[in-house]
Amino acid sequence: MYEPIIESGMRFDNADAWRIEKSALYTSLQKGNDGLKVVEFIRVKDGNYIFVEAKSSFPNLHNPDSKENVEKNINIILNKFVHSLSMLSSVHLRVNDVPETEMPDAFYQLSKPSIHFVLVLHFPEGTESICEEIRTVFTTKLSKELMRIWRAKVWVMNEHQAQKMGLVLTHLI
Amino acid sequence: MTHPTCCYYKETVLRRIVVNDFLTLQNGVEMNCVPGINVIIGENGTGKSTLMKLIYAVRTSFDTEVYGMAHGQMSLFVPFIDKNYDGVEHLPLRQYFDADDESTSDVWLMRGELAKGSRYDYCREAHIDDDKAVLYFDVLGADNDETHSAVFIPEKDILSHSKGLLALNTKRSIPFDKTYIDLLSSAELGRIREIPTYMIDLMKKLAQVTGGEVVYQNDQFYMKKANGQLIPFSYEASGLKRFGLLWQLIQNGQIQSGNVLFWDEPDNSLNPMLMSKLAEILMELSRHQIQIFIATHNETLARCMALHCKDGDSLMFHAMYRDEQQMIRISSAPSFEQLDPNSLTGARVKLYDAEMAKAFGYV
Numbered sequence: 001m002y003e004p005i006i007e008s009g010m011r012f013d014n015a016d017a018w019r020i021e022k023s024a025l026y027t028s029l030q031k032g033n034d035g036l037k038v039v040e041f042i043r044v045k046d047g048n049y050i051f052v053e054a055k056s057s058f059p060n061l062h063n064p065d066s067k068e069n070v071e072k073n074i075n076i077i078l079n080k081f082v083h084s085l086s087m088l089s090s091v092h093l094r095v096n097d098v099p100e101t102e103m104p105d106a107f108y109q110l111s112k113p114s115i116h117f118v119l120v121l122h123f124p125e126g127t128e129s130i131c132e133e134i135r136t137v138f139t140t141k142l143s144k145e146l147m148r149i150w151r152a153k154v155w156v157m158n159e160h161q162a163q164k165m166g167l168v169l170t171h172l173i
Numbered sequence: 174m175t176h177p178t179c180c181y182y183k184e185t186v187l188r189r190i191v192v193n194d195f196l197t198l199q200n201g202v203e204m205n206c207v208p209g210i211n212v213i214i215g216e217n218g219t220g221k222s223t224l225m226k227l228i229y230a231v232r233t234s235f236d237t238e239v240y241g242m243a244h245g246q247m248s249l250f251v252p253f254i255d256k257n258y259d260g261v262e263h264l265p266l267r268q269y270f271d272a273d274d275e276s277t278s279d280v281w282l283m284r285g286e287l288a289k290g291s292r293y294d295y296c297r298e299a300h301i302d303d304d305k306a307v308l309y310f311d312v313l314g315a316d317n318d319e320t321h322s323a324v325f326i327p328e329k330d331i332l333s334h335s336k337g338l339l340a341l342n343t344k345r346s347i348p349f350d351k352t353y354i355d356l357l358s359s360a361e362l363g364r365i366r367e368i369p370t371y372m373i374d375l376m377k378k379l380a381q382v383t384g385g386e387v388v389y390q391n392d393q394f395y396m397k398k399a400n401g402q403l404i405p406f407s408y409e410a411s412g413l414k415r416f417g418l419l420w421q422l423i424q425n426g427q428i429q430s431g432n433v434l435f436w437d438e439p440d441n442s443l444n445p446m447l448m449s450k451l452a453e454i455l456m457e458l459s460r461h462q463i464q465i466f467i468a469t470h471n472e473t474l475a476r477c478m479a480l481h482c483k484d485g486d487s488l489m490f491h492a493m494y495r496d497e498q499q500m501i502r503i504s505s506a507p508s509f510e511q512l513d514p515n516s517l518t519g520a521r522v523k524l525y526d527a528e529m530a531k532a533f534g535y536v
Contacts, residue, residue: 045533046533046534048533048534114532116532116533128522128526129510129515129518129521129522131525132521132522132525135525153532155532157529161526161529164526164530164535165530165533166533166535
C-alpha cells in the first residue's frame with residue numbers, strides 16, 4: 001500500500017525515498033550523540049539525490065530581533081543536510097550497512113547524480129519571495145568547499161513550489 | 174531641536190500628486206508622497222520617469238515666469254514635442270491654453286497639508302494637447318513669489334559631456350532633454366560660501382567613496398583624487414561619478430534643505446556593494462528636509478533604503494503598474510515587503526522558479 005510521508009502537515013511522495021530519520025542506522029549512530037541530526041528523508045528522483053527537510057515555521061528574516069534565531073535555525077538545518085550526505089556516503093563506501101529492504105534499489109543505480117538540499121516550508125508567511133531570500137542566506141552559509149566537492153545545490157520552497165517540483169503530493173492516492 | 178528650515182519644509186513638501194491623461198499616465202494616477210524618500214518601482218513603460226519629470230517640470234515652474242517656464246520646460250518632453258518645437262517656442266502660451274478644453278490634461282501638485290485650502294490654492298496645471306503635441310503649463314493660485322528649487326538627475330551621465338554643451342544650447346536652443354541641460358547648469362555652479370556642517374559630513378562620506386573631490390575648470394569636470402591627480406570625468410568609473418555628482422550638487426548648494434531631489438535610476442552602473450552606501454547617504458539627506466524621489470529597477474537599493482531607515486525617518490515605496498484594463502496605477506506601502514504588486518521581487522521569484530524547475534528537470 002502506498003503511504004505518503006507526512007511531515008510538517010504536508011504529504012510527500014515517498015517513491016524511491018529512504019527515510020533516513022527513521023532508519024536503523026541513524027538510530028544506532030545517534031545513541032550517545034545528540035549533535036547528529038538528519039533530514040526527514042532522501043529521495044532519488046530523475047537522476048538526483050534530493051535531501052528533504054520540512055518545517056512548519058521559520059523565524060522572520062526581516063526582524064532584527066530574530067537574527068540569532070535565524071542563524072541558529074539555518075545552522076541546524078545545514079548540519080542536517082551535511083550529516084545526511086555523510087551518512088549516505090558512508091553506506092555507499094560500505095563503512096556502514098543498512099538493511100536491504102530499507103534503502104530503495106534506485107539508491108545503488110545512480111551514476112553521476114546531482115545533489116539537492118531542499119527545505120520545504122509550510123506556513124502562511126512562506127511566500128515564494130521569502131523562500132528565495134532564505135535560500136540566499138543558506139547559500140552564503142553553506143561551506144563553499146562542500147558545494148565544490150559535491151556540486152550540491154540548496155533550495156528553499158513552499159508547499160506549492162514543492163508540488164510543482166513533484167515532491168509534495170497534490171491529490172489523495 | 175527643531176531644524177530651522179522645518180516650517181519652510183512643511184510648506185513646500187509634495188504630499189500628493191494627481192495626474193490625469195498625460196502621456197502614459199491616464200485617468201487619475203495618484204500618488205501620496207512622504208516628506209522623506211519616495212522609492213518608485215515598476216516595469217519598463219509604466220511611467221516612472223515620465224511622472225518624475227512631470228513633477229519636476231511643474232515644481233520648478235513655481236519660481237519662473239509662466240511664459241519663460243513653458244518655453245524652458247517644454248523640452249523636458251522633447252520626444253513628444255520635437256516635431257513642433259521650432260514652431261511653438263515663440264508663440265504665447267496662453268494662445269493655446271483653454272481651461273475648459275476637455276482634451277487637456279490636469280496635473281495637480283498638492284503642497285502642505287491637504288486639509289488646508291482649496292485645491293486651487295495649491296495647484297498648478299500642466300496640459301498637453303494631443304493634436305499639437307505641446308506641453309502647456311499655467312499658474313493657478315498665488316504662490317508665484319516663492320522659491321521651490323528642485324534637482325533632477327537623469328539616468329545617464331552628462332558631466333562627462335559638459336564641454337561646450339551649455340554654450341551650444343544657449344546659442345542654438347538645441348532640442349535636448351531639458352533635465353540634462355538643467356543638471357549641467359546646476360553642476361557648473363561654484364561652491365557656496367557657507368556649507369552647513371551636516372552637509373560637510375555628508376561630503377566627506379561621498380569623498381571617501383570617490384577617493385577625491387569634483388573640480389570644474391575649463392568647461393570640464395574632473396575628479397581630483399587624494400593624491401592630487403586630475404581625472405577627467407569621462408575616464409572616471411561610472412558608479413563613482415554618481416557619488417561625485419552628488420558631492421558637487423551639495424557643495425554648490427543645489428541640494429539643500431527645502432529642495433526636492435528627483436533621481437532616475439541612481440543605481441545605474443553602480444556595483445551592488447555601493448548600494449548600501451548610496452542608500453545611507455540618501456536617507457541622511459532626507460533627514461535634513463530634502464524630499465527625495467527615486468525610480469529604480471534595483472531591489473538591492475530598495476531594500477538598502479529600508480535597512481538604513483530609522484525611527485522618525487519617512488520612507489514610502491510606490492509601485493507603478495498596469496491594471497487589467499492596461500491603465501497605469503500606483504500602489505504604495507511603507508515597507509518593501511508589503512508592496513503589491515512588486516515587479517522587482519516578482520522578477521526574482523520568477524527567475525528562482527525557473528532555476529528550480531531546470532534543476533529538477535521540469536523545464
